[in-house]
Amino acid sequence: MKKVLLKDIAQHVGVSTALVSYVLNGQAEEKQVSKENAEKIRLAAIELNYQPNQVAKSLRTQKTHTIGLVVADINYRFSTGITRAIEAEAKRRNFTVIYGSSDEDAQKFSQLTNVLVNRQVDGLILVPSEDSEEQIVLLQQSGTPFVLVDRYFPNIDTNYVALDNYQATYDAVSYLVKTGHKKISFINLETSLFHLLERDRGYRDALKDHHLETNPEWMRHLRPQHIKEDMELATRQLLERGNPSDAVLFATDRLSIAGLKQFNDYGIRIPKDISVMSFDEADAFDLFYCPISHSRQPLEKMGEAAVDILVDLINKENTHKQLYFRTDFIAGKSCRE
Amino acid sequence: MKKVLLKDIAQHVGVSTALVSYVLNGQAEEKQVSKENAEKIRLAAIELNYQPNQVAKSLRTQKTHTIGLVVADINYRFSTGITRAIEAEAKRRNFTVIYGSSDEDAQKFSQLTNVLVNRQVDGLILVPSEDSEEQIVLLQQSGTPFVLVDRYFPNIDTNYVALDNYQATYDAVSYLVKTGHKKISFINLETSLFHLLERDRGYRDALKDHHLETNPEWMRHLRPQHIKEDMELATRQLLERGNPSDAVLFATDRLSIAGLKQFNDYGIRIPKDISVMSFDEADAFDLFYCPISHSRQPLEKMGEAAVDILVDLINKENTHKQLYFRTDFIAGKSCRE
DNA sequence: GTATTTGCTTTAATCGTTTAAAGTATTACA
DNA sequence: TGTAATACTTTAAACGATTAAAGCAAATAC
Numbered sequence A, B: 001m002k003k004v005l006l007k008d009i010a011q012h013v014g015v016s017t018a019l020v021s022y023v024l025n026g027q028a029e030e031k032q033v034s035k036e037n038a039e040k041i042r043l044a045a046i047e048l049n050y051q052p053n054q055v056a057k058s059l060r061t062q063k064t065h066t067i068g069l070v071v072a073d074i075n076y077r078f079s080t081g082i083t084r085a086i087e088a089e090a091k092r093r094n095f096t097v098i099y100g101s102s103d104e105d106a107q108k109f110s111q112l113t114n115v116l117v118n119r120q121v122d123g124l125i126l127v128p129s130e131d132s133e134e135q136i137v138l139l140q141q142s143g144t145p146f147v148l149v150d151r152y153f154p155n156i157d158t159n160y161v162a163l164d165n166y167q168a169t170y171d172a173v174s175y176l177v178k179t180g181h182k183k184i185s186f187i188n189l190e191t192s193l194f195h196l197l198e199r200d201r202g203y204r205d206a207l208k209d210h211h212l213e214t215n216p217e218w219m220r221h222l223r224p225q226h227i228k229e230d231m232e233l234a235t236r237q238l239l240e241r242g243n244p245s246d247a248v249l250f251a252t253d254r255l256s257i258a259g260l261k262q263f264n265d266y267g268i269r270i271p272k273d274i275s276v277m278s279f280d281e282a283d284a285f286d287l288f289y290c291p292i293s294h295s296r297q298p299l300e301k302m303g304e305a306a307v308d309i310l311v312d313l314i315n316k317e318n319t320h321k322q323l324y325f326r327t328d329f330i331a332g333k334s335c336r337e
Numbered sequence C: 001g002t003a004t005t006t007g008c009t010t011t012a013a014t015c016g017t018t019t020a021a022a023g024t025a026t027t028a029c030a
Numbered sequence D: 001t002g003t004a005a006t007a008c009t010t011t012a013a014a015c016g017a018t019t020a021a022a023g024c025a026a027a028t029a030c
Helices: A007-014 A017-024 A035-047 A054-061 A079-090 A106-118 A131-140 A165-178 A194-209 A224-240 A255-266 A284-289 A299-315 B008-014 B018-022 B037-047 B054-060 B079-092 B106-118 B133-142 B165-178 B195-207 B224-240 B253-266 B283-287 B298-315
Strands: A066-071 A096-101 A123-126 A147-152 A160-163 A184-187 A220-223 A248-251 A275-279 A293-296 A322-325 A328-330 B066-071 B096-101 B123-126 B146-149 B160-165 B184-189 B219-222 B247-250 B277-279 B292-294 B322-325 B328-330
Touching: A007 A017, A007 A035, A007 A275, A007 B195, A017 A035, A054 B054, A066 A160, A066 A194, A079 A096, A079 A147, A096 A106, A096 B096, A106 A123, A106 A131, A123 A299, A131 A147, A147 A299, A160 A165, A160 A299, A165 A184, A165 A194, A165 A275, A165 A293, A165 A299, A165 A328, A184 A224, A184 A255, A194 A220, A220 A224, A224 A255, A248 A255, A248 A299, A255 A275, A255 B283, A284 B253, A284 B283, A299 A322, B008 B018, B018 B037, B066 B079, B066 B106, B079 B298, B096 B106, B106 B123, B106 B133, B123 B298, B133 B146, B160 B165, B160 B277, B160 B298, B165 B184, B165 B195, B165 B247, B165 B277, B165 B292, B165 B322, B165 B328, B184 B195, B184 B224, B184 B253, B195 B219, B219 B224, B224 B253, B247 B253, B253 B277, B298 B322
Parallel strands: A066 A096, A066 A123, A123 A147, A147 A160, A160 A322, A184 A220, A184 A248, A248 A275, A275 A293, B066 B096, B066 B123, B123 B146, B146 B160, B160 B322, B184 B219, B184 B247, B247 B277, B277 B292
Antiparallel strands: A293 A328, B292 B328
């Protein structure tokens, strides 16, 4: 079946393509198209099942109505969640989303953003990978509208939607203190990512402000590529020594999963032997024998905000926004009271 | 910073745009461009950091090098897995993937495919939702190349990549028989989806061939929107009566999760109280106290095959393929021996 | 009776590429 | 010397839409 073009409708009705374009783009009034012709055109479009060629449209208008999204790793629950939220909001505003995953690799990240820009996306929503600072600067110079999500670089002045990671961690520790814990440990990733460093800072400050005991073995940074091995050691050291920790806060959902698995293997029971708190939730928690207390990122709101800001930028409204969201605290049964 | 066009390179070097186009598209030899000019053009392209406008390119060549993918529900592990596989293979062949989730809604499914077709994707990979048969027929008539994955309609002759669901279920039951189970139950969804009905058929035939006891309460179909409630009843009935089932096979990963949760709530221990087998794996299994034996779909191979077939179709190689894959059996510790 | 306005429609350039087809030197050969 | 072949290069139409600008009747103004 041959594709129906604007020209075909014009021919069918017996007018020029200009009229057809005006009518189908809702400019019938403005361009003073006669009611008669307008009606005929609309009918013909339906009858012939006209589907405009978006590529031609885009070339002419220089707008693709497409948003490029680069997430850090599609396997993260955060990624699927934020993707969903962004897609929903984008659809509401009549944008399509093309996305890719950088798999936490700076080079892949650059490549991906370039591919998306070449495909003439109107703007980008990015969860930048580690070491992608340079690429962000380039992007900024190129004038492509973009918004960072979740992660940002304190040295670059960009639009972003982020979590108040410092506060969230501080609050989590405070909750543990309030529920009677005194020897609180924290397991994070070995990273240069600012948002994770902020979690470190939150932990440290909270310990200090609450005058809690600190212990180098209670604050661990695991190598992202060796979580399993490093976790084995880290959890053992938390518990085995003469001075065991009484609560552990995991900095990411993946760490929580790895940690809980390890506790299972060691026969450690939660919360009897140690209390557990997690940053973010994982599907895997569903089948753990006890619900895990955690800080929940408001993904829907964050995604929505990111699209809002981006669309404003695309429409040349000189938005400049750096939004911080708070986590919700979801109480489980993984902390002894 | 202004975008660099083909024209700019031409001007910079002092030749026509045609030459530039030939060189940058690897037709320098074929079109007998002088080595001198070819070199100059290549240098200029790099120097000016030329990025071709894909939209213009697509309009002219009528190829977007884009594949549209519609999955049934992005929250399924199957969906993220197959998406990943498809993206990887697509990238290898220099295609971009645009995707959307129909959320198991036929109307949304139609809408999405239309959007993708309007965006001039070169072809589609589809996991059709229930009741989308009509849309598939329309698509077929329109001549758009497409491949179905996971699900297909026995009454429509399309290209597809699927699982041999009948055999997989038959084999799963046979395994349970071999390991000494005699009262095998099966929990599936209430559905008209062919691939799930095939699982029913596999279960029934296996029971018959092995001369096993059948029992209406051992074969349940839960309403997709009410899995939790229905599961509560179904699992209770499996176990409470005078004649309890000794093994249960779940037809999907989501059913497995819901079922295992319910077993947890009832205090049923796996595999002591009942053996469990699952179709497909879920991340959530990670934190269950025992590894779940399951049939694993070869997502990578399926995704790869789907892209292969689609690309052939796009290149007008009159492929006609209906591929079936076998599941791998992953032994866990959820079945009593 | 001519000029102007109104109401509506068409013409044609444009977006940034690709690519037949035509153009133009240079060399080869009779 | 004239013609043909060779080796390049340029011209310009196309892809399918949008949209200023121009065109053209009929109605109104003076």
